[in-house]
Amino acid sequence: MDVTQLEMFVAIVDTGSISAAARRIHRVPSNLTTRIQQLEASLGVQLFIREHQRLRLSPAGHDFLSYSRRILALIAEAKQAITGEEPSGTLRLGALESTAAVRIPAILAEFNQRYPRVQLDLTTGPSGEMIKRVLDGSLSAAFVDGPLSHPALGGIPVFDEEMMIVTPSSLAPVKRAQQVDRLPLYAFRNNCTYRHHFEAWFAADEAAPGRIYEMESYPSILACVAAGAGVAQMPRSMLEIMPGSSQVNAWPLSDAWRWITTWLVWRHDAQTRQLHAFTQMMPPPERPD
Template identity: 30%
Template sequence: MRNLDITTLRSFVAVADSGGVTRAAGFLNLTQSAVSMQLKRLEELLGLELLDRTGRTIALTASGEQLLAYARRMVTLNDELITRLTDQAFEGEIVLGVPHDIVYPAIPRVLQQFNAKFPRVKVQLVTANTRNLKDRFERGECDMILTTEPEKMPGAEVLAAIPLVWMGAPGGTAWRKRPVELAQGRSCIFRPIVLSALETAGVEWNVALDSDSDRTIEATVAADLAVMAMLDGTHPPHVEVISHGGALPALPLHFINFYGGEGEGGEVSETLGELLRATFADMTPRARLKAAV
C-alpha cells in the first residue's frame, strides 16, 4: 500500500501556488534542492508527471491539476487536526452543572461528542439540585448550568419542555394504595408541585422517606414501596412510567433551562452549548417546545 506524505504534498501545493521551486522553498524555509527532491519522490510514488518543466515557468500537468485539489484538502485537514489537538487555545476546563435527574441519558452522549472535538479541554461535571446549581452559577462556580424548572426563567434559554410523570416499580402496585406513599427528595424542585397536585386531586399521601439521596429514593421506588415523579424519558431502568389511568393526578410540563449559553467563551463553549441544545431538543417534539416557549 502506498501512502502519501503530507510534507511532500505541502511542497507540491507551495510550488503550484508560487509558480516556482525557488519561491516555494523560501515560503517553506527549505532549500531549493530539498523541495525538488520532495517533488521527485511524489512523482515516483504516483508514477505520474505532475509538473510540466518544458517552459520558462513550472506548470501543472493534467495529473498535477487533479492532485492539487486533493493535496490542498489533505494539508488543510492535517493542519486543522494538529491545531485542534495541540493549540493552547483549545486547552482548559469548563464547569458544567446538571441536576441529578437529567444526567441520563443525555449528558454522557454530550461529553463523549465534546471530548472527540476538544480532547484537551476538561469538562468538570457538577451534579446537584436546581437550587444549589443556580446558587453556584451566581457565585461564578459554574460556567454553564442546566436546571429543571416549572417555567422559563429570565436569563435562561429553554432547551426542552418535558412532562412530569409518575414512576414506580416495574409491574408494581404501590400507586394503588391509599394513602399513596411518596418518595421525593426533600430538596427536589418537583416536590411542592407533586404535593400540590395530590392535594388538589384529593389523593391522600404519606412521605415514605425523608432523604435527598437519589439512590435511596430510587431503591425505595424500585422495591415497590413508594412512587415518585420524574421527567419523562430520564428515568433509570429499574423503574417505569406508571399507567395509572387517572388514579393519580396529571402533572405539568417542566422546562430544562440553560444558563451561561450566551457567554463569551469562544468556540469551545459555543460547541458545548450546541451539543446540549441538539441533544435535549431530541427529547421534546418541536411543536410542543414551540408552544411551551
C-alpha cells in the same frame, strides 16, 4: 489588586490550602501568603477566616470569589478572541442527576472530541443548588428545570421530560392524585424542583402525600417503591434505563403536569468561548406526540 492575586485566591479556594495552591500555580507558599495578605489589605476586608492553620472563606470572600472567577474567565476569553485560538481551559457544568445520566453523555463525548483543549468538570444536584452555583460563579452553566426566571440568568430550553408517577406493582392505574392521597412519598431534598412539581400535582387535586422520605438517588427511590413502601415521581427517560423498572408501575401525570422542560442556564455577564461552543451543540427540545 492584580490578576495574579485573583489567580492565587481562586487556587486556594479550589485546592483548599495554600500549600496545594502553591503547587498548582508553581509558587512557593510564602509568596501566596504574602500576596493574599496584600490583597486583603487593599480591599480592607478579610477574605479568609483562619482557624488552627486552616482557611475557610469569610462572607466577603464568598462574594469576592464570584467576581474573581468572572474576571478571570473574561480575561481568558479576551486572550482567546485576540489570538484566534480554539476554546481551552475548564468548563464547569452542573446538571440534574437524570439529565447527567440520560441526556448529556453523548453531547459531552462529542464536545470532548471537538474541543480537546477544554476540560469538562461536571457536578450533579437539584436545580436550586445548581442555580445558586451558577449565580455565585462556581459553575459556568447548568442544566436545570425551567422556566427561566432569574434576571441575572440567560439560557435556552434543551430537553422536554415526561414526568411519571411510579407506584408499587400491586397498585391500580393512577390517573389523579386522589388515588394516592396520603401515601408515603419518596423524593429528593426540598430544594428539588421535581419534588415541588409533584407536591403541586397533589395540591391541584386537593390531595396530599403522606410522610415524605428524602432520598439521595433514583435507585434508592425506585427500590423503596418496588418494595411497596410508597410512591415517587421521575422522568420517563430516567426510569427506562434503570434496573428494576419492570418491578413497578408507572403512569404519566395529567396533562397540565406531564411535561417539564430542562434549560441550560448561565449568567448574562459570564459568557466564555467554551460555553458559547457548548451551547451551539445543544439540540432543540423535541416533545413526543
